[in-house]
Structure formats: C-alpha cells, structure tokens
Amino acid sequence: MEHKVRLTFFGGVHRVGGNIVLLEDLDYDVKIFLDFGINTIDFSKFRKNFPDNNETKVLTDCHVLPREIDLPIKNVYSKYFIFDHNKSQYPQKVRECEGKVDPPTNLDGILISHPHRDHYRGISFINRNIPIYTGVVTKRIIKAYSRSSAQRFENFLYGLKWIRFRTGNVIQIKNMEIYPVHVDHSIPVAYGFIICTSAGIIVYTGDFRMHGPLQLMTADLIKKVKEVCKTKGQIESDFTYREGEVVALICEGTHIHKGSIESERIVKRHLRKLFNIMPFDYVIVQYGRIDWDRFRIYVDIAKKYNWKYIIFDKDAYFYNRLNKKAIYDSMKDPNIEATDNIIILSQEKRKFQWKKEVDQMLGNIGKSERIIHLEDLKHLDGRFFLYVTSIQYYDIIKNYLPKDLRGVFISSNVDPYAEEYRMDKRFISTDLLDIGVPSYRIHASGHAKPHDIIRFVHEIDPLKLIPIHTEHPEFFRKLFREERIEVVLPIRSVPIEISP
Known part of the structure; x- marks a missing residue:
C-alpha cells in the first residue's frame, strides 16, 4: 500500500519539551512543521558550551535544532536574518535586513500550538519566506517576550511572516484543511490542531490539561474532532456513508506515568x-x-x-x-x-x-x-x-x-x-x-494526568497513538495494551508512515 503521509519527529522524543514534528502529505504536496521549539535543557547546555556562538549551524550540529541534511526541505533556515549580538546592535541588524529576501523554500508553514518557548523558540532562525501560523494572542506573547528579553539571536523575530488564527478559523494550505481549536493549559492561548490529510485525520494536542479553569476548551477540541470526522467521510461502493476517522493522534504525555488530583x-x-x-x-x-x-x-x-x-x-x-x-x-x-x-x-x-x-x-x-x-x-x-x-x-x-x-x-x-x-x-x-x-x-500542573489522557484518547479513538513531550513514551503501550489502538513510539528523525 502506498504511503501518502509521513510524520517525522525531530523534537519532543523521549523528552519533555522541544516539540518539532514534520508532516509531509505527498498527495497534497504539503510540508508543514507542528511546533518548532527548543528543549530548555538542550539550549542551556548549548549556551554553557558555546557562550558566544550565534550560528545556526552549531545549534543544528548539537541537535538542538534539526540538521538540514536530515530534512526533505530546501533552505529551512534563514540566510540573512540571523542576529549576532557580538557583531552588531539590534537596530543595526534590522537596518541590514531591510530589503533582504531569503532563498526560496518548499516548506509550506510552521504551526505554533502555544507560546511556551519549548514549542516556538526555533522560529528566530527560520527562513523568512516560511509562514508562521499562530493564535492571535500567541503572537502577542511571543513578541512581548522578544521585546523585553536580552537582544540575542534566539529573540530576533524581525522579518517573520505571521499568519494569525482563532478557534473557528480554518487554515487552508493547498488542499489541506487544518482546524485550530483552543485547549486548557497553564495559559489560555493554547491550541490543538485537527489536520485533514489525504490519508485521513491527524490530531495534534500540543500541551493540554483537563483539570484547569478552562477545561471546557479541551472538551471543545474533542467535540470538533467528532464533528470533522462526520463531515470528512466517504461514500462506499454500496452507497452507504462511512465517517472519517482519526488515523493518528499525536498526544502529549508529560505526566502519563504519574498523577495527582489537583486544580x-x-x-x-x-x-x-x-x-x-x-x-x-x-x-x-x-x-x-x-x-x-x-x-x-x-x-x-x-x-x-x-x-x-x-x-x-x-x-x-x-x-x-x-x-x-x-x-x-x-x-x-x-x-x-x-x-x-x-x-x-x-x-x-x-x-x-x-x-x-x-x-x-x-x-x-x-x-x-x-x-x-x-x-x-x-x-x-x-x-x-x-x-x-x-x-x-x-x-x-x-x-x-x-x-x-x-x-x-x-x-x-x-x-x-x-x-x-x-x-x-x-x-x-x-x-x-x-x-x-x-x-x-503549592502548584497545579499545566499538563493532563493519566486518567485524563486515557479519557481523551478514548474520546478521540485513533488508529495510531503517537506519544510526544514525555520521558515515558513506553508507558502509553502499557496503558493501552489491551485495546485496538496501535501505539507507535517515535524515533528521532525516523519517518512514521500513515496510510488511509
């Protein structure tokens, strides 16, 4: 059977944070990233080992960001918009960038689920021809962080191409439809994505919880998935209508291995x-x-x-x-x-x-x-x-x-x-x-607990379940071992084939 869709994980694998997932749809000719974050610990080590280095190549050689050689994408990183605070001041760099255009690229966009840096910090280094899709407030938070932070290369956002969305919008990338839906997290501007690919529906949770003051937002994501499944079905040979199905759920699992009752x-x-x-x-x-x-x-x-x-x-x-x-x-x-x-x-x-x-x-x-x-x-x-x-x-x-x-x-x-x-x-x-x-x-977590993850997965009912943002991905297999759901553990840089 021909594989139409591939998912390749470059971050968030056996780790909490640093989510980077490449989604390729061969039929629709679409390539997008789901989040483009940097793992906090990895970046701290990079800064400790290379305190004065401001080159994208060193970040990629250290596997803080994906190496271009591992990507089926041309010119993913910027040629002109990398800021080196050792060589110039911020205003001077902005003037240098005026009128500059990065080389063409075949990446169709980057979708940012929410404004925690382990989900967006890599966009500073991105080719400025690539659209950055964010929620309206997500963009505002990212830019506020940048303006009030040290003027360093990881905070240089000048020239980025922003496309903003809200819950209820539909993102159209060629023939692919994407539904962003708000979810409950530690900030009220987090989104999950329902992605209608040529192989079926893929759901990406981003970070979410079901015990916060906005827990009904996560319920909205579940409701929208079911609604999309009903409308994205097909007519069978006997003229009966078969609803669409979630072929893959990319689910965060920060706390899949331990829980507590909190709010x-x-x-x-x-x-x-x-x-x-x-x-x-x-x-x-x-x-x-x-x-x-x-x-x-x-x-x-x-x-x-x-x-x-x-x-x-x-x-x-x-x-x-x-x-x-x-x-x-x-x-x-x-x-x-x-x-x-x-x-x-x-x-x-x-x-x-x-x-x-x-x-x-x-x-x-x-x-x-x-x-x-x-x-x-x-x-x-x-x-x-x-x-x-x-x-x-x-x-x-x-x-x-x-x-x-x-x-x-x-x-x-x-x-x-x-x-x-x-x-x-x-x-x-x-x-x-x-x-x-x-x-x-005194605290309450921003991430779903085991009982809520189980309930969420059952509601979505995917064919494949792919853990991300967790140090314990194998625990998903143990929890769902008696069910028809296939738990696929991602390996960094190794594609996962998705078939209809």
Whole structure:
C-alpha cells in the first residue's frame, strides 16, 4: 500500500519539551512543521558550551535544532536574518535586513500550538519566506517576550511572516484543511490542531490539561474532532456513508506515568488556608511569567488580604501587553494599570523602549508612586508578595530583603520538570534557609494526568497513538495494551508512515 503521509519527529522524543514534528502529505504536496521549539535543557547546555556562538549551524550540529541534511526541505533556515549580538546592535541588524529576501523554500508553514518557548523558540532562525501560523494572542506573547528579553539571536523575530488564527478559523494550505481549536493549559492561548490529510485525520494536542479553569476548551477540541470526522467521510461502493476517522493522534504525555488530583481552585484554597493563620510578613513567590492562571490567583489573594504584589518592571511590561486587546476575559484581569496593589520594582537603569513604556503607563494615569526601587524593599513594613521568575531575579533582590521581617518562599511553578527549574527551586530554597526563610510548594500542573489522557484518547479513538513531550513514551503501550489502538513510539528523525 502506498504511503501518502509521513510524520517525522525531530523534537519532543523521549523528552519533555522541544516539540518539532514534520508532516509531509505527498498527495497534497504539503510540508508543514507542528511546533518548532527548543528543549530548555538542550539550549542551556548549548549556551554553557558555546557562550558566544550565534550560528545556526552549531545549534543544528548539537541537535538542538534539526540538521538540514536530515530534512526533505530546501533552505529551512534563514540566510540573512540571523542576529549576532557580538557583531552588531539590534537596530543595526534590522537596518541590514531591510530589503533582504531569503532563498526560496518548499516548506509550506510552521504551526505554533502555544507560546511556551519549548514549542516556538526555533522560529528566530527560520527562513523568512516560511509562514508562521499562530493564535492571535500567541503572537502577542511571543513578541512581548522578544521585546523585553536580552537582544540575542534566539529573540530576533524581525522579518517573520505571521499568519494569525482563532478557534473557528480554518487554515487552508493547498488542499489541506487544518482546524485550530483552543485547549486548557497553564495559559489560555493554547491550541490543538485537527489536520485533514489525504490519508485521513491527524490530531495534534500540543500541551493540554483537563483539570484547569478552562477545561471546557479541551472538551471543545474533542467535540470538533467528532464533528470533522462526520463531515470528512466517504461514500462506499454500496452507497452507504462511512465517517472519517482519526488515523493518528499525536498526544502529549508529560505526566502519563504519574498523577495527582489537583486544580487551580485547590491552589487558591491552600493559599487561603495559609493566609488565615499567616505568621509571615512577606512572601517570595516563584512561577513562570507566562502562567496567567497562577498570576491571577496570587494577585487575587493579595487583594483579598490587602497585601502588595511586587513584580519587576519587565513583568509589568509583559502583562500590560497582554491586557491590551485581550480576546479572553481571563486575560483582562489582573489589569496592570488598574490594580493599585500591584507594585512595580524598577531595577534596570538603562532606558530600553519597553521600560519607557512602563514608566509612561503609570505616569499617564498619575500613579507613578506605584514604581519602587531596590533600596525601597529594605524599608517595607511587610504584607507584600515579591515575585521572581528565576535565580537571576532572586539574585537581584536577595540582598535587599528586610532583615527585621519574617519571610517565606513559595515555589509555584506549574511544571518543574526541567532540570533548570528544579535547580532554581533548590538554590533559592537552600539560600533562604541561611536567613531563616522556610519553603513551601503549592502548584497545579499545566499538563493532563493519566486518567485524563486515557479519557481523551478514548474520546478521540485513533488508529495510531503517537506519544510526544514525555520521558515515558513506553508507558502509553502499557496503558493501552489491551485495546485496538496501535501505539507507535517515535524515533528521532525516523519517518512514521500513515496510510488511509
């Protein structure tokens, strides 16, 4: 039987994060990537071993990104738009790129499921003729990250060709139809994709969960898959109608091997329980900047108990960008401008454009007093949260903590599976022990648990089940060993043939 469709996994194989999946449809003459991320640990090792290198070839030689020799694609990486901060400043590089055109390519597009860097970070290096398909807010988050991050080659997005979508849109690439549908994750801008190929329907989950405040979004994906199956069937020889079927489900499995019963409501309940007997004067809290659910919960707690919520100026810029033109009500609150108990910690002396925007934001509404500086931390009377995203931010504030107050550290990262997150937590916890600050862990995962993955797979009912974004892909085989579903374990760079 002729194989019409191939799936080749270049990232997310036996790993959490770094998803890169090449989908080739020979009948439709379509080649697309599903996500183009970089594994966080791999990139940290690259930076450690090659601190001043800014060449795409070194990234590919280290297998951080796919090598062009392994790809059936011409000119996947950019020729002119790779930024080397050792050779030029950002504005100078932009001027150099004006009027430049990358060579032709036969890649039809890259679909980004959501704006976590392990799913999109590789797009900085992409040929500028390749369309980047993202959700409306996903693009906004990616660009806000870029503008407020160090001017390095992994953050250079100039010249990219963006095509935005929303749930309800249909992406048409030649004869291929793709339905993006929102899913519940730690941010309310994550999507799964229903891809109508010449061999049948392929579903790509991206990252998802079914226990968050937007769990009905994941239910919408399931509902849409069933709807598409009904409309993409065919007339049999006896004139009966046979519905379409999901020939392959590419399913994330971060927590396929272990579960817990948790939710954002439980996180809030635990925080309230702590605050009802609160013996501490201040709280240092750590979680990922992009985790909007966690940000909202902590600000709500701060408002309820009349505490200040102190964030860095970079965080304020990032969150304010998301407040503007928010398409989800959940991203309008907390509102950086309107929430008076959100205090902005200014620590960057250089006047970057993003920093000027933060100063102007509060100055224009007469609330410049909400901006404080590092020295001010020493003189606070307590009743404040101090939010840090990483060791780097903790190192900035640790010598300015009030010595006469009793503090506590709460680690609240959504999924501390990456080694760098575990190292951050260990380092901060250990360092704070020396000054008598204990540590707590309060969190809810951004990824589906085993019972929800099983339920999701049964609802989709695929012929082939292909695990991704997991360190335990073989566990899928054990869970579904008694069922008709064929579990296919991907091998990096080895195509998986999909037949109708």
